[in-house]
Amino acid sequence: MDDSIFIQIASYRDVQLVPTLVDLIQKSTRPEMLRIVVCWQHARQETLAEFWRRGFSSWRFETPGDWQIHSMNHGGATLELIDVPHLKSQGVCWARNLIQQQYKGERYTLQLDSHHRFVLGWDRLLIDMLNSLRTESPNPILTTYLPPFDPENDPDARKTVPTIMRFYRFDEAGAVICRSGPVPNFEKCERPVPARFYSAHFAFADGHFVEEIPHDPSFFFHGEEISIAARAFTRGYDLYHPHRLVAWHEYKRKNCPKMWNDHTPEAKERGEIPQDWIALNDRANQRNRALLGMNVNIEAETELGKYDLGSVRTLAQYERYAGVSFAYRGVQRCLLDEEVPPLPTTSPVDSEADWKASLLRSHDVRVCVYLPSLDQNEPKSNALGIPQSTAAARATVCDKSDTALNSKTLDAEALAKQVRGNWLDFRLIFEGPLEKIPAYYVLELLDAEGKVLTRTKSQVPNLP
Template sequence: MCRPDPIFVSIASYRDPELIPTLLDMIAQAADPTALHVAICWQHDEDTSIFLDAGMTLENKSMRGEHDIFTFTYQMVRIQVISIHYYHSRGACWARHLSEQLYQGEKWFLQIDSHCRFATGWDREAVTMARSLLDQTPRPVLSTYPPAYDPVDESKRTQFISRLVFREFSTEGIPMLSSVPFKQPHPVRCGYLAGGLIFAPGSFVQDVPNDPSIFFAGEEISMAARAFTHGYDIFTPDRILIWHYYQRKEASKIWGDHTNEAKNTGSVDLAWWERDKISKKRVRSVLGLEASPADPGAYGHGTVRTLAQFERCIGVDLLSQTVMPDVISSLRQSYFPDGSVSEGDWLARRIHPNKRKITFTRDELAEAPADVDWWHIGVYCPNNTLLDKHTLTREAMAANFVAQKNAWDIELNFSTPATIKPAVVRICPYSHQGWGKVVEKSW
């Protein structure tokens, strides 16, 4: 009987009570658990008793750099734990990067979060699915946002697959992702990958290692771009491999621990938002939006394909923050095959997907007359052309303030030609006396 291909499993875990249930389920549901080599960057309180309490056996303790590494075995699975106090964490990609240092040349690579559940035979299924793609590409990657599970009620598991799509540009100009339901009899090409599920050849760890400078936001689009330029092709899996626990409102998060107060007391070097600010500049440099102050080294682009080709592949022009119409239409297209978009179409058809939340306070609108008939909300470009318009009745405005207390958030979502961008949002009341005071906010 042939031995199964070994799989290196990388997990970043931050004070997560779901880590042990995740490990136990991963092993229980694996078709060939002895092929697994699990590496965990465990950002907790450095008390390893939870692994012993789960029935794992401590085989060895060593040091790598300044970090303790505990090697456990459980049902013939090797589990290596990099133990770090959570105040010393530097973010998700930094933790993933540390886990990757324990890679030992395994045939396949799996990156997941520490709050997952697994389909029966998930390992064999993933390998079979990836191998089926080798006639299309030598470097297939399976990735998407996994369906949801609820640890309180394990019967509540989402049973449909999703594929990744463009959602919006952040204020830093970084493409942010969401997902839509997906149903196909085979894996389908996609331009994006998700940090919570990456299954790829083991070479991915060496070619596209996690950038420890990236804190959290922007990791997925920057890694997708780097993977593409290194010659990896991403596919949406056509079957469920794992489930993911979203929200996790009760769980500790790094932004709840690494606060300004924690920095002031000396518990952390930087507040989370400071790391996030530095990180986003790094992401912008990877995406060609600003110059990098230093050579990115192993965390830069490959030489197989270019960043410009990646933009064509996903239908997104990063610098101008424009997209092909099909990216935000009902099609939600996330991959454009080579040659499917002509140079003329690329230059002429791109549009700005304008999406923003603008907040007005009750005080800002306090000078409005009591007998307002309706409100005008308009978005204007720099030359004062109206791009988007909404009207709101007095009753609707009052209801919004009741629901949101002293602030009112206006969700604006529209598109404009590539040559026109919004500049300001204006709100103005109208009554029988005519127009009232205009309140203006920058876009």
């Protein structure tokens, strides 16, 4: 079979799209084997002119369905742009699903975002790594949170160590959030590293992955990655992190318009969009919680169809493999210690009691205080809106029996970084006993001697 690669890129008003495409093609060993399909979600003033300036040519277009598709070439590679006005978009997963409908049987597939840079020969490197896994997995996937790059300081700011995905927290709706970290002892690694999670901004697999695990177009953003991880695992796919540096990803994206900046409740009121991003996100959270077996009654009626879990392995087997419990919002110590995950199995799982006993509850408490509501007798700082004599802040999370579960102190410098307009806003991320549930937090502002200047108490919303 040939080495053709179907490349999927969902792009929302991204100035890095064209530089990403050019670098992707120029760094390839065989650009003629690349078929790149982009869901080009753009505003009216964001035109095709930049593509012409960067050397794309042989332009043509057709309208086979609801969307016009522009086709062009660059350096031997083929590019197809699905032309979507940005206010018609329904989210990144909807865009990825639209792209996947254009799959034509390519040997491999690579899913990316639209803000990357690449090492020379990235395509050959990925193919060789994937094929090195055939003896231990019939369906391997290479995926990770790539190391960062900064367009304003490139290539000097690039990190040069391959990365893995580390568990960070559950978000408010129950989706798993990860962060990147270096591959341990990557110099000694001879093949890719077993992974627990899936990254939507970088995933390389056999082409049939597109057809077997298509993105659910009803998802919006959060929940996308953990849902694909569970669906892929339960269909017999195995997750790996590349042990060699392949590409870089832009994370900060300063001053770039996002969908939630455009698809606002105000835009809906003006009739510009049928649904705002909040409604789209709520729908996605409901589907994700139904997929992953979280206990909310209304979601028992959610129909998932072809976007449901597979039958090769169970959700419980994925949870034991990944070290997470969706129903209990729990994590195992081995996950927090970043141990290599166990070999995937179809064997029966351990008892529910043993499983619960192995878990810590993952907490994500948002401390959010309206600064003008603080004690008005204390003179305020003009810059931050907090008492002038404040030297530190201490946040303490307690359960309903008033037992302290976690406490964090911020010095004046750290505190200043958490002020957003009139709000002091930061998170406490921690783990604790499964049965200990946060009920409220206390925020205290302290002077240089540790004396409490002002104290406020807030309830913690019931988390899933």
